[in-house]
Amino acid sequence: MSAVTLAAIQPAAPSVRSDTLRITEIFHSIQGESSRVGLPTVFIRLTGCPLRCTWCDTEYAFHGGGAMSIDAILAQVAEFNCATICVTGGEPLAQKNCLPLLGALCDADYSVSLETSGALDISGIDPRVSRIMDVKAPGSGEVTKNRWENLDLLTPHDELKLVLASREDYEWAMAACHQRRLFARCPVLFSPVQGQLEAGQLAQWIIDDKLPVRFQLQLHKVLWGNTPGR
Numbered sequence: 001m002s003a004v005t006l007a008a009i010q011p012a013a014p015s016v017r018s019d020t021l022r023i024t025e026i027f028h029s030i031q032g033e034s035s036r037v038g039l040p041t042v043f044i045r046l047t048g049c050p051l052r053c054t055w056c057d058t059e060y061a062f063h064g065g066g067a068m069s070i071d072a073i074l075a076q077v078a079e080f081n082c083a084t085i086c087v088t089g090g091e092p093l094a095q096k097n098c099l100p101l102l103g104a105l106c107d108a109d110y111s112v113s114l115e116t117s118g119a120l121d122i123s124g125i126d127p128r129v130s131r132i133m134d135v136k137a138p139g140s141g142e143v144t145k146n147r148w149e150n151l152d153l154l155t156p157h158d159e160l161k162l163v164l165a166s167r168e169d170y171e172w173a174m175a176a177c178h179q180r181r182l183f184a185r186c187p188v189l190f191s192p193v194q195g196q197l198e199a200g201q202l203a204q205w206i207i208d209d210k211l212p213v214r215f216q217l218q219l220h221k222v223l224w225g226n227t228p229g230r
């Protein structure tokens with residue numbers, strides 16, 4: 001008897017919920033960052049992050065959340081009737097089922113981006129996903145967590161984001177971009193830490209140094225302040 005026939009007559013194993021993720025929130029808003037800024041977007045915020053950036057604005061996602069299957073996530077996302085999805089955190093890649101979730105969203109024909117700290121391996125991510133990857137500057141307190149080998153995996157479909165808290169961070173970022181040839185890999189975004197680096201000052205430095213970066217503010221904070229779920 002062939003293995004295929006054996007499998008066909010054996011009782012199915014009890015179903016195991018192996019596709020569950022811990023979710024802090026799913027909400028419909030306006031994308032506030034990246035080249036997708038301004039687009040109506042459904043955000044899926046996964047719970048948990050192994051980093052502790054000094055200026056983190058999503059500490060409420062470190063703990064808690066609720067368990068959801070990938071099917072349940074897809075069903076909830078579908079209710080918003082929105083073609084653009086952003087998977088964020090926390091650090092989404094800290095949950096192994098983030099990868100099948102990303103694949104399922106792409107299979108459902110959504111335009112999918114992933115916001116990741118850059119501290120975890122990005123090699124297993126579905127290539128249809130646009131990866132928005134942080135490079136942590138010293139002011140974050142997490143510069144040693146940068147996984148530099150991730151840079152070799154980036155394509156023009158992805159984006160690098162540097163959040164800067166000071167002139168020291170800016171000079172560090174400029175040096176890293178030149179030394180590691182980041183401008184040649186994908187679009188590079190510089191943004192100021194709100195309340196620590198004046199936005200106009202950062203914009204002026206970029207102009208003065210003729211840097212080929214995209215300056216960005218967090219549009220959602222301009223619109224609604226630092227409100228969870230917006």
Ligand code: SF4
Pocket residue numbers: 049050051052053055056057058059089090091117
């Ligand atoms: S990686 Fe993101 S979620 Fe994690 S501590 Fe840093 S800013 Fe917060």
